[in-house]
Amino acid sequence: MKILVANNAGFCFGVKRAVEKAYDQLNNKDGKNTYTYGDLIHNPQVVSDLEGKGIKSIKKIENLTKNDRIIIRTHGISEKIYNNLKEKKIELIDMTCPFVKRVQKIVNGYYKKGYCIIIIGDKNHPEVIGVNGWCNDSAFVVKSVDDAKILPHLNKACVVAQTTITQEMWDDILDILNKKVDELISFNTICDATHKRQKSAEELSKEVDIMIVIGGKNSSNTQKLKKICESNCKNTIQIESAGEIDINTFRDVDIVGITAGASTPDYLIEEVIKKIMGTRKEDSNE
Ligand code: SF4
Incomplete structure (x- = not known):
């Protein structure tokens, strides 16, 4: 394995x-x-x-x-x-x-210039709550194409992204916003770290028999990694630590892929690798 x-x-x-x-x-x-x-x-x-x-x-x-x-x-x-x-x-x-400070500054600056603010993201996520707090909580927060479709017509607006959303979500929603807003200024504030994790997870999940995503159940970027991996590898599981691994899962598996959210320390990844290796002692690790 x-x-x-x-x-x-x-x-x-x-x-x-x-x-x-x-x-x-x-x-x-x-x-x-x-x-x-x-x-x-x-x-x-x-x-x-x-x-x-x-x-x-x-x-x-x-x-x-x-x-x-x-x-x-x-x-x-x-x-x-x-x-x-x-x-x-x-x-x-x-x-x-x-990177989040930059989003707060953009929002604050354009709010003061009289622009409506649109945040593409989850209204309950602490980053979005914080960013919205730099435009007096006045932002329209949209997290789907359907949300964007029901926005009112706007004269001028500035749109930013929660740093952990996917590029696909940004592109799809921006398409709608371009039709809804006369003057739209957009800042794609998706964080590069997020993008790189998503890209690597996507590539790896195409090559493996099982994909393990390590990260907090309450972590938005971990949830997105899981979703991306699931689209290529039906056998994707999310865990917070090695303790949740069921060794039977690896009985007939040749290649295991591992990714981890941006809040997962290296020692948790290493513990998971050790636990899986322990299930098949004769196998190698790369
Ligand atoms: S994912 Fe990490 S680097 Fe990117 S904005 Fe969030 S905290 Fe910063």
Whole structure:
């Protein structure tokens, strides 16, 4: 049995930077409490490890004091929350991914110039909630061609993408928007890391008998990887850790493909490989 890992799998630049910064804080002995605003990344194993070491995830900032510091995760926050934290003089460690910051700046700039804002993405995703918070929560958020079709006619609008959507979703929805908006300014803000992971997963899933997607069940980019892999390999499973692997699954399998969402640390990928190798000791790993 061969195990092939996708060329681009696991931690992306933004997540790596945020996780390293959070672990750095464990050496900070200034007596302040450190929190993350929401789960730092969409990976329950990393979140619970940080909690065990004293960095808790919180959803509300009301009770924070000057003795606290807060880490802003890669998804970013709204302008209102940002200003609230500043007013309360809470120390901020802003780990908003620079690619997400760029989207926030575009939205804020065009909103101030009088453009309607359209975000292609999931209205419940924290990144989209944060970005919408830079245009006073006024954006139209669309996540399907059907959503786009029921938008009102607009004179001028600026459209951006949630960084983790697929290129196909962007193209399909943009087609409709071009017919609905007189003056449409578009910024394809899909992150390159996302695109590369999706492309590698797509290619690999065409070559294998079973495809394993490792990542948090609540991770949007992991869900999309799963969907892409399923379209080429019906035998696709998603897991969060090696513990979920059923060794019987690999009995008659020749080639196993592995990919992992942008919030999946390398050690979880390695544990999965070890577990699969343990099921067929005579086989090789690539
Ligand atoms: S997926 Fe892209 S935008 Fe999101 S955190 Fe990673 S590098 Fe940043």
